[in-house]
Amino acid sequence: MTAALRAKERPPGSPSVGPSPPRRRGRRSQGLAAHAFMSPWLIGLVLVTAAPMLASLYLSFTDYNIMSTPTFVGFDNFERMVGDERFWASTRVTSLYVLVSVPLQLVFALMLALVLDRGLRGLSIYRSAYYLPSLLGTSVAVAVLWKQIFGHDGLVNQALALIGIQGTNWLQNPDSALWTLIILNVWTFGSPMVIFLAGLRQIPEELYEAARVDGASQIRMFRHITIPLLTPIVFFNLILQTIGSFQAFTQAHVISGGTGGPVDSTLFYTLYIYQQAFVNFDMGYASALAWVLLLAIAVITALHFTLSKYWVFYGD
Amino acid sequence: MRHLSRRRLFMGAGAAAGAGALAACGGVGGGGGDSASNLRYAFWGNNVRQENYQEAFDLMAEGNEDLALKVEFAEYSAFQERMTTQMAAGNVSDIFWIPSAQVMTYYSNGLYRPLDGVESLDLSDYADADIQDFLLDGEHNTMPFGVFVPVIRYNATFVEEDGVDWPESWDWDAFAEFAKEYTAESEDRWGVAYAADADLPFEGWLRQRGEQLWSEGGRIGYTQEGLESWIAWWEDLREAGATPTIGEQDGVGASWEDVGDRCLAWFSNSNHIVDDATMFPDFEFALSHLPVDPSASDGHQFLYFPRQAIYAEASDANAELAGEVFNFTTGDVEMLKVVGLTMGAPVNPRVAEEYVEFASPAETAMLEVVSEDREADRSPRFEAPPGSSTWRTVMTRTLEEVTTGSSTISEAAAAMIEEINQGIDRAASGEEDA
Amino acid sequence: MSTSTLDSPPVVDGPTRPRGPSRSMRRAKVRGAILRHGGLILFGLFMLYPLIWMAVSAFKPSHLVLTDPSIIPTELTLENFVNGWVVGGFPFWVFFGNSLVIAISAILGNLISCSLTAYALARLEFRARNVYFAIVLVTVMLPMHAVVIPQYIVFSNLGLVNTFIPLILPKFLATDAFFIFLMVQFIRGIPRQLDEAASIDGAGPFRVFWSIILPLMKPALITTAIFTFIWTWNDFFGQLIYLTDSSVFTVPIALNALVDSESNQGTGTLMAMSVLSLIPLLLFFAFAQKHLIRGIATTGLK
Known part of the structure; x- marks a missing residue:
């Protein structure tokens, strides 16, 4: 083991929630420089982000139909959620979606990133090909494509017919519709894959070289260099995909035509917010729904950060 | 807090953002179109309908160049999303089509300008019974531009x-x-x-x-x-x-x-x-x-009308121009000769007759059923409430x-x-x- | 599978590693490579089937796209490209141009603003740093539909509707905070000894940022560029509400205008123009991912 490799093997553990704790001894604060560096973001926060966010927070305590003057109603909107079946339906749909599609997508992305990292001719072609679905993303065309695959006469049923099974219309069946959206999400694993690839590229080559000189085996290098140094990126992808899946909207909007059907089986939480805000003009309730989502995501993210000190390893 | 209007609520932030916006990004931006007038017309459909309507509007503008429209169009649900944001900001088009489920919601939010005061609007082709059909809550504030049954x-x-x-x-x-x-x-x-x-x-x-x-x-x-x-x-x-x-x-x-x-x-x-x-x-x-x-x-029997309206906060001058736009779009067979009847049979009885000779077989079938229902006695119908x-x-x-x-x-x-x-x-x- | 990635010798586009495998090993390697290519191609076809269908449909007569959905066309035509080319009186290349202007400005904005902020959050020491970092995260958590109307009101009252400013300016102000988080994660993967060495040599924070951190975080910057490009290119909602005049339409708005949800007309033209709109994305990605792969070799611990 080289010194470099050993240096990397510091056990992950220093407890922290944000980025690394100020652990450098006796260094003076760099507050002025930091605020100078952050000034674009600070300006944006104050002018573009915070005001609308605070406005929506205020609106969540009001009755506001977009044209009217907001009327303060206290916690009415939040109380209403308790008895709102569709709120619960959307919560169930979204939770299942997050729980299933995030791990699946990440595993796919990581495996393919490792396969496509190096060692084969023409890898860049594969990378581009596998990334193509993510480029299409959530364009209106996806609705047409998905129907060609999962519709009554779609590809899946044609394949099933070959082995004598009469398939259902997967998009119109409340038991399977959400799964077609999960597959859609996994299909676009290209985005986390690219981030993983970038993370793999970031690992200094010298570490491998030094380890090789010391006669470390491939498996050992993978376990002791690749995996630990990739954990910040795995963590990032986990957070990003979790937040992104909680906020998933366009897939369901495009494929169900904005209804979240059949029978609310694809009523994503944000789709419900959208229906309340843009179709029902119930902006107060929509804002309350949005802030509840924010709280839920914040709790889950905080949990991820707390757990991260047990498995995420930082080079700093 | 109750009297804090939404505009006030956001204007503070707006003024500040403005300074930043202009300082940081002065030159960037797209053109605003080069039409002479500033009369905005919002509707939904696809690019085929848009092209047909634009052709008809160009024809209209040949007759009166004040009527050159700035057209805003999008597919049906995108149209509604855009409309919602524009309503919130008080920045709605002078003339807009009304999605069927929103007719009374828009009305209760005061989006429509009463048409009685729009002097350019020519209603001479319509019988009193026709006008009666158009009213919402007893007010003539929308102008139908088609008939479905x-x-x-x-x-x-x-x-x-x-x-x-x-x-x-x-x-x-x-x-x-x-x-x-x-x-x-x-x-x-x-x-x-x-x-x-x-x-x-x-x-x-x-x-x-x-x-x-x-x-x-x-x-x-x-x-x-x-x-x-x-x-x-x-x-x-x-x-x-x-x-x-x-x-x-x-x-x-x-x-x-x-x-x-x-x-x-x-x-x-x-x-x-x-x-x-x-x-x-x-x-x-x-x-x-x-x-x-x-x-x-x-x-x-009943008739369903797709409706359009003039925005309540449109200027008087624009409202008068909008009245002329209505005269052309609902009262001139030249319009329909270009755009066809995708939005239903003509609402203007005179135009409906004039159009017969230009109708395709499918359109003829439609004109027949609609005119039969139109001749029937009809009890009143009401729109979806807010x-x-x-x-x-x-x-x-x-x-x-x-x-x-x-x-x-x-x-x-x-x-x-x-x-x-x-x-x-x-x-x-x-x-x-x- | 994962370990095999490290032991395949002739590295093609990654940095080379000196190795000297025996002949029998090499033969096993060739067999392995064939297997892997076979697997990758098969999987690729599976992944790309919908897109291949889309490309084929683009060349079918419009009324057959949905009524005869087989992947082998019976008739080929260019009518979809002709019919979809003009939207709102403007040819599609105008929309490509508009999208490109927005996308490139957004990339610039995100690269500059997010990297500066991320550096401060990852490396500089100051009070309440964790609070700032938490705020960064919280701003990504609120769903867009809750803030889009207040934002629209602001920009509308400033008379900035139908300009690109509402779509570009926020990027220069690091409002895509998710990229800040991305970059923070990458910077934290860079060994601190590097900037400490520079600091000891008397470099200030900006020097360290500019000559040490920035070159080392090239993969993160390229990732940011790729994502920004794609997101901007596909962003529908923001562009829909801010751009109402067809002269400033972007690709997604124009694509949306091809479909009429009420009648399902225009699916053929939608397929055709969707295929076209993917091309710039694919070119950009192919170009950018080359850099993603080559960025690192010359840097590292020295």
Whole structure:
């Protein structure tokens, strides 16, 4: 083991929630420089982000139909959620979606990133090909494509017919519709894959070289260099995909035509917010729904950060 | 806090952001178009409709260059999203089309400018009874630009090929029997597509029972029994196999491209024939009136109008120009010669007559059914009240519950009525507070 | 599978590693490579089937796209490209141009603003740093539909509707905070010894940022560029509400205008123009991912 490799093997553990704790001894604060560096973001926060966010927070305590003057109603909107079946339906749909599609997508992305990292001719072609679905993303065309695959006469049923099974219309069946959206999400694993690839590229080559000189085996290098140094990126992808899946909207909007059907089986939480805000003009309730989502995501993210000190390893 | 208007609420942030915006990003930006006037016209459709309308508008502007429009268009649901944000910011187009479920919601939010004060608007072609049909809550504040009625559209080629007898008029029971028989005798065709979600036929059913879709007081105008009877009529057909399965037709709202060439009959709006016929150029399509029960109450026929309005905060000058735009778009056959009848039969009786000689076969069929219903005595109809904008989504879900067997018809009907009522109550209580 | 990635010798586009495998090993390697190519191609076809269908449909007569959905066309035509080319009186290349202007500005904005902020959050020491970092995260958590109307009101009252400013300016102000988080994660993967060495040599924070951190975080910057490009290129909602005049339409708005949800007309033209709109994305990605792969070799611990 080289010194470099050993240096990397510091056990992950220093407890922290944000980025690394100020652990450098006796260094003076760099507050002025930091605020100078952050000034674009600070300006944006104050002018573009915070005001609308605070406005929506205020609106969540009001009755506001977009044209009217907001009327303060206290916690009415939040109380209403308790008895709102569709709120619960959307919560169930979204939770299942997050729980299933995030791990699946990440595993796919990581495996393919490792396969496509190096060692084969023409890898860049594969990378581009596998990334193509993510480029299409959530364009209106996806609705047409998905129907060609999962519709009554779609590809899946044609394949099933070959082995004598009469398939259902997967998009119109409340038991399977959400799964077609999960597959859609996994299909676009290209985005986390690219981030993983970038993370793999970031690992200094010298570490491998030094380890090789010391006669470390491939498996050992993978376990002791690749995996630990990739954990910040795995963590990032986990957070990003979790937040992104909680906020998933366009897939369901495009494929169900904005209804979240059949029978609310694809009523994503944000789709419900959208229906309340843009179709029902119930902006107060929509804002309350949005802030509840924010709280839920914040709790889950905080949990991820707390757990991260047990498995995420930082080079700093 | 109550008196803090939303504009105030955001203006503080706005002023500050402005300084930043201009300082950081002064030069970037797109052009604002180069039309001479600043009259904005917002509508929905696809690029084909947009091109046709633009051609017609260009024609209009040749006559009066003040009428050069700045057009804002998008697909139907995108149009509504954009409209919502514009409403919130008080930045709505001078003239805009009104999505059907939002007519009264927009009205209750004061979006419409009363048309009585618009002197350029020429209503001389309309009888008093026509104008009476246009009023909302007793006010003339929207201008219809088309007429739809509920119809059965049928495949005339099939009728000929299969040697079936298609009568002049149907009653509901006879039609149901016919559809079942036809399906049984046909190899790969169905009598009718499942269409319990079709709004105009549903409204027609209710009116024949002496009920209404919406009441004059802005409530649901039908009974649970009325709703159940409608769903039951369709369920009977579906269970008998006279319609495609929900899977085959891709949802409770049948998909025309999937089964349009395998269903003899199709319940829909009279105007849809124009666009739909082009998808299956090998077939000829024709229109019949909705089935009528012998016991149907008088005046059950009705006309549905797609409407447009002038924005309440449009300048007086723009409102006058908008009146002239209405004169052209609804009162000049030249307009329709360019754009066709995708938005229904002409609302102006004179134009409807003038257009006959230019109509395509599909359009002729539509003009005939519409003019027959127009001549009938009609009891008044009312638009969807505020808070009910999602009623069609609710109805679709209700039908999904019934057709998947997760609810009985009466449970689902009761739930639908309750959900719609809640929305109306909520909107009404909001208005009282404000 | 994962370990095999490290032991395949002739590195093609990654940095080379000196190795000297025996002949029998090499033969096993060739067999392995064939297997892997076979697997990758098969999987690729599976992944790309929908897109291949889309490309084929683009060349079918419009009324057949949905009524005869087989992947082998019976008739080929260019009518979809002709019919979809003009939207709102403007040819599609105008929309490509508009989208490109927005996308490139957004990339610039995100690269500059997010990297500066991320550096401060990852490396500089100051009070309340964790609070700032938490705020960064919280701003990504609120769903867009809750803030889009207030934002629109602001920009509308400033008279900035139908300009690109509402779509570009926020990027220069690091409002895509998710990229800040991305970059923070990458910077934290860079060994601190590097900037400490520079600091000891007397370099200030900006020097360290500019000459040490920035070159080392090239993969993160390229990732940011790729994502920004794609997101901007596909962003529908923001562009829909801010751009109402067809002269400033972007690709997604124009694509949306091809479909009429009420009548399902225009699916053929939608397929055709969707295929076209993918091309710039694919070119950009192919170009950028080359850099993603080559960025690192010359740097590292020295």
